[in-house]
Amino acid sequence: MFLTSGYHRLVNGNYATDINNPSKLLFQIILLQCFYYLTALVIFYLFASLDGLEFSVDWIFSWEIVSSENTMGLTLFVLWLFDSLLCVLFVTLVVGRSKLAWDFALTIHIINLIIVWVYTKEFPQSLLWWCLQVLSGVVLISLSTYMTRWKELRTTFFDNMLEQQELGQMPGESIEMSNIK
Numbered sequence: 001m002f003l004t005s006g007y008h009r010l011v012n013g014n015y016a017t018d019i020n021n022p023s024k025l026l027f028q029i030i031l032l033q034c035f036y037y038l039t040a041l042v043i044f045y046l047f048a049s050l051d052g053l054e055f056s057v058d059w060i061f062s063w064e065i066v067s068s069e070n071t072m073g074l075t076l077f078v079l080w081l082f083d084s085l086l087c088v089l090f091v092t093l094v095v096g097r098s099k100l101a102w103d104f105a106l107t108i109h110i111i112n113l114i115i116v117w118v119y120t121k122e123f124p125q126s127l128l129w130w131c132l133q134v135l136s137g138v139v140l141i142s143l144s145t146y147m148t149r150w151k152e153l154r155t156t157f158f159d160n161m162l163e164q165q166e167l168g169q170m171p172g173e174s175i176e177m178s179n180i181k
Contacts, residue, residue, distance in 0.1 A: 028094050029107055034089040036108050040083045047079060063116050063124035066132055077132050084136040091144040092151060101144035109137045 041062050048055035058065060060075060066080070067073030095104050113133070117123055124130065135144065 017151055028104065029111075031094055032090055032104055032108055033111055035094075036083065036087050036112070039086045039090075040080070043083055044076075044078050045085075047075070052160055061116055061119040063120060063129040064127050066126060067130045068128050071084070073128070077128065080132055081139065082137055084139045085143070088143040088147055090148040091140065095144075095148065096150055096151060101148050103139055105137060105140040105144055107142065 037060060044059045045055050047053075048059075055074075065073055066076050091101055091104055095101060113124070
């Protein structure tokens with residue numbers, strides 16, 4: 001409740017006109033990072049419950065578990081990619097601008113690196129973990145950019161088509177003043 005009312009205040013208030021407002025950007029970064037970890041928490045917990053495993057926070061914050069040496073490490077690799085797919089929706093809804101999708105997607109992964117580093121007290125050294133971060137970043141960047149562009153362009157192109165259809169015109173026809181009633 002607080003997060004949504006605060007976000008609506010930032011988006012619809014005086015901050016909405018300035019896309020580079022530090023308060024709005026910081027709030028969006030925190031919101032996206034929370035969504036990133038919350039969806040991972042839900043996905044990992046559901047997987048653990050369905051598979052009869054004991055869930056651990058290490059699954060989220062430890063780079064050592066992502067390994068090609070066992071099925072658990074490979075499963076976490078796939079679940080993290082699924083988390084990135086879900087995060088695309090959050091970037092589209094929270095950020096909504098294709099020019100900023102790159103920045104926010106990279107920021108999510110840089111903050112994740114810092115949190116993992118602090119949590120494990122060791123810089124990530126697993127090649128598979130780094131491949132996961134790169135692949136996850138590519139998925140998040142490319143799909144977020146595509147979705148936010150589609151969202152931006154949808155209103156530009158498709159709203160005009162709907163207005164023309166309401167007036168009984170085909171898309172591409174010019175509107176003449178004599179046809180408007």
